[in-house]
Amino acid sequence: xTAPSALDAPPAVRPARGRGTSPRANLMRIGLGAAAxxxxxxxxxxxxxxxxxxxxxxxxxxxxxxTSDLAMPHIPDMLTRLxxxxxxxDGSPPLWLEVANAAAVTLGIAxxxxxxxxxxxxxxxxxxxxxxxxxxxxxxxxVLSQTVPxxxxxxxxxxxxxxxxxxxxxxxxxxxxxxxxxxLAFFPIAIGALRGLQSPTAMHNDxxxxxxxxxxxxxxxxxxxxxxxxxxxxxxxxxxNAVVGAIVAEVSTGLRGGIGRMIVQYAGQASGDPAKSWGPxxxxxxxxxxxxxxxxxxxxxxxxxxxxxxxx
Amino acid sequence: xxxHNPSVKSVQTTDAVVATGVSxxxxxxxxxxxxxxxxxxxxxxxxxxxGPSGCGxxxxxxxIADLDEPxxxxxxxxxKSAKQARIDQDYGIAFQQxxxxxxxxxxxxxxxxxxxxxxxxxxxxxRSRELLDLVGLSDxxxxxxDELSGGMQQRIAIARALAExxxxxxxxxxxxxxxxxxxxxxxxxxxxxxxxxxAAVVFVTHSIxxxxxLSDRVVVMSPRPGRIETVVPMALGPAHExxxxxxxDPTFFSMVTAVRExxxxxxxxxxxxxx
Numbered sequence: 001x002t003a004p005s006a007l008d009a010p011p012a013v014r015p016a017r018g019r020g021t022s023p024r025a026n027l028m029r030i031g032l033g034a035a036a037x038x039x040x041x042x043x044x045x046x047x048x049x050x051x052x053x054x055x056x057x058x059x060x061x062x063x064x065x066x067t068s069d070l071a072m073p074h075i076p077d078m079l080t081r082l083x084x085x086x087x088x089x090d091g092s093p094p095l096w097l098e099v100a101n102a103a104a105v106t107l108g109i110a111x112x113x114x115x116x117x118x119x120x121x122x123x124x125x126x127x128x129x130x131x132x133x134x135x136x137x138x139x140x141x142x143v144l145s146q147t148v149p150x151x152x153x154x155x156x157x158x159x160x161x162x163x164x165x166x167x168x169x170x171x172x173x174x175x176x177x178x179x180x181x182x183x184l185a186f187f188p189i190a191i192g193a194l195r196g197l198q199s200p201t202a203m204h205n206d207x208x209x210x211x212x213x214x215x216x217x218x219x220x221x222x223x224x225x226x227x228x229x230x231x232x233x234x235x236x237x238x239x240x241n242a243v244v245g246a247i248v249a250e251v252s253t254g255l256r257g258g259i260g261r262m263i264v265q266y267a268g269q270a271s272g273d274p275a276k277s278w279g280p281x282x283x284x285x286x287x288x289x290x291x292x293x294x295x296x297x298x299x300x301x302x303x304x305x306x307x308x309x310x311x312x
Numbered sequence: 313x314x315x316h317n318p319s320v321k322s323v324q325t326t327d328a329v330v331a332t333g334v335s336x337x338x339x340x341x342x343x344x345x346x347x348x349x350x351x352x353x354x355x356x357x358x359x360x361x362x363g364p365s366g367c368g369x370x371x372x373x374x375x376i377a378d379l380d381e382p383x384x385x386x387x388x389x390x391x392k393s394a395k396q397a398r399i400d401q402d403y404g405i406a407f408q409q410x411x412x413x414x415x416x417x418x419x420x421x422x423x424x425x426x427x428x429x430x431x432x433x434x435x436x437x438x439r440s441r442e443l444l445d446l447v448g449l450s451d452x453x454x455x456x457x458d459e460l461s462g463g464m465q466q467r468i469a470i471a472r473a474l475a476e477x478x479x480x481x482x483x484x485x486x487x488x489x490x491x492x493x494x495x496x497x498x499x500x501x502x503x504x505x506x507x508x509x510x511a512a513v514v515f516v517t518h519s520i521x522x523x524x525x526l527s528d529r530v531v532v533m534s535p536r537p538g539r540i541e542t543v544v545p546m547a548l549g550p551a552h553e554x555x556x557x558x559x560x561d562p563t564f565f566s567m568v569t570a571v572r573e574x575x576x577x578x579x580x581x582x583x584x585x586x587x
Contacts, residue, residue, distance in 0.1 A: 203411045206379050211425050212399045221428065225415050307414040307458050 041075050048072050073275040081275035082282075095276065099262070099283040106246050106258040107287055109174050113181025114242040114291070120182065121189030121238070128190075129197045129223065130215070146187050150245065154180050154252035177249040177258070184245035185238040192234020196227025228305035235298065239291040247284055259283050326391045328480045328512035329353040329376055333385035336371050336538075345371040347537035349385070353512055355479065358552070360515045360523035360530045362571065368538025369516045370484055376514060377405055377482050390479065401429065403480040404473030404511075408488045410465035412457040418468050419444065419453035425475045443471035446505060463494040467501070474509060481506075481513045488518065499525055500556050507552035520575070524548075524567045525559065532574040542574045 048067045055071075056064035065071050082099070085092035124142065128135040157176045164171040200222050208218045250260025259280050266277040299306070329351065336346040346368040353359045361369035374380045375387060378394040389397035397403060404425075412421045420427075422440040431439075444450045447467040457465055466486060473481060487495045499522060506513060517523050523530045527546055534541045546567050548558060558564050 201411070203407050203409055204413075206374075206377075206407070207405070207411055209379055210377055210398060210403075210405045211428050212401065213428050217428055221424065222413070225413070228415070304456070305415040307456055 044072070044075060048074070070271065070274050073278065077275045078278040078282075081273075082279055086276075095279045099259070099279045102257065102259040102262045102280065103283045103287045106243070106250065106260065106284075107290065109178050109250075109258065110181050110239075110242040110246040110287075110291060112178040113183075113246055114185045114239050116178065116182035117185025117187075117189055117238055117242060118235070121186040121234075122193055124186070124190045125193035125197055126219075128194050129219075135194070142187065142190060145183070150180065150184070150248050151252050153183075154249050157249075158253045173253060173255050176253055177246055177255050180249035180253075181242040181245035185242040188234045188237035188241060189231075192230050192237070193227055196230030196234075197223045199230060200226045225305050228302050232295070232299045232302070232306070236292045236295045239295045240288050243284075243288045243291045247287075259287065326355065327352050327388075328355050328357065328390060329514065330388040331372075331376075331385065332387075334372070334375060334382045334387055335384040336368065336375060336380065337383045344537035346375070346382075347539045349538075349540055351531065351540065351543075353480075353514055356510050356512050358506060358513045358515065358526055358528045360517055360527040361533060362517055362520065362523045362530055362575065363533030363538075363541070364535055364575075366538070367533040367535040369533050371538065372533075373482055373484050373514060373516050377403060397480075401425070401476045402478055403482050404476065404478040405482045406466075406469045406473045406484070406486045408485040410457070410462070410469040412465055412468055412472075414457050416456075417453065418449070418455050418457065418460065421457065421468060422472045422475055424472065429476070439475060440471075443474060446474070446508065447471045447501070461494075463490055463498060466490060466498065470502070470505065474505070474511075477509070479511055481509075481511045483513065483515045485516055485518065487522065495522070496556075496559075502526060503552050503554055520568055520571050521559070524564060524571055525554065530571050530574075532571065541577065544570050544574055 047064075051064060051067045053067050055062055055066040069077075082096040083094050086095050086098045124138065128138055154176070157179055158173065161171040161173075161176045161179070197219075204222055204226075205218070208222055213221070246258070247260040247263070249255070250258040251264055255261060262280040263277070263284065266273075266280055270277040330353075331349055331351040334346060334349040334351075335344070337344050349368075349372060351359075351372075361372060363369050371380065375382050376389065376394060378398040387394045390402050392400070392402070412418075413424065416424070419437070419440045422443050423436040426436045426439060440453065441450070444453050447470060449464060449467060449471075452460065452464065452468075457468070460468070466489075470483075470486065473483075487498050490498060503526060513526075515523070515526060524546060528550070530544045530546060532541045532544060533539065544567075548554060548561070548563055548567060
């Protein structure tokens, strides 16, 4: 009796993830995404057309925005503005190029911050997995760290950083921004990694013990692979946080060249050129999507680690 | 390191498990899970532990596997301490859930213990092919666990337990989560595998027919505190020479009755769950 019979025929082979990966399902997803974007644009224009021109103010609070061209430029205006020169000066590049350059600078800084957050987050989660005492003593501080307002914190980091000078190494202003970005990025990564590393069941731990496997062997063969499904969303959250952190830190430390500074600068010119100030805002949105999307690419390479565990 | 242990012959003459006055108290709950258990499992012998929930049969298995430590008494596995036996990989273990690692292929799951103990790659691949043949799943080595049925996963878990040619196989209700038909097929298969490997087996189960069909001796346990009520020897010939036809044999039914009566002797009077 060796041949597997119909009794224990395997279930039909299905894709590792529940969500469809067929071309049709992909098309559907892209279509829905585009429809959502279009929907927002339609709501914007409808409100601008029908809404009260002075908005809705009750007491001191403005509940609905003004519909003037200054407050809410037409969407086609915002888009065409992207392809016009930044200033009226000769040889001025188109706005979209200027925005893209600034976004690239911020993306670079955010990536450094994300990487730093990844290292710190993983290290913290490993320490907490290794020693139960570390978990109960570190966790409150990790949660507390996220309640410190970034705006208050950024100038302090910058002024501390400016005093660092070790040999040929001199602290750069962008490093302060990357550090603040990592401060936001490490949190979801530490929490996600901890949950993932603790996800193996008691039975799996017993099994590793029965193999007389040590802590490191158990970490590498069991805990790390098991943490992947928890780690990937955490990394994506961390990437989005790093971008937000980088933009806010650029504003509050006054770093030039990035998109954060550009948002503030163009907002100052909004009275003369309202559509222009929306350029860097679009840039920031695309930046966040790009950052989260690159993490999704990592997930594609780790598909086998995301197979749902099935019990007998 | 090699899979072919020259000392196997001498090991075979030693008893697989010798438990003397073993007890286990869970301090946190203040529960006496086992009290004064004496048990000898000879090399190559198939012994089932049966009893109502809370009789400590799984606890006893975990003590033998050195996943927990006894509170009292001594436990020897092939003449060594339980801890040494675990470190020397003298036993293989299978649980109620197959517990395969979902990110590894079936072959890589079987090779996991070999990988952890530093066997070279070629030797690992040979061994997993052998074992896939043994459990009748040769074509499934490159599949992933989620592509297999529950019965197939459990067979892979048994193959994994056999990876290092242990002389002792510990099984904690390995067929408990399977449907009745698959379960009977797995039992027949297990007797064949045991015949081929010659390993001693300690098998925890809730099912009387399963215990009778598989075992040389059935150890009947009772709860609160967990202890051995009686040991019923099975007069059905050597366990590994049995086939499916024995399930229809009158002796089989009389053995089922014998175990059932032994189970019910102490239990109903204490108003415990007996099935």
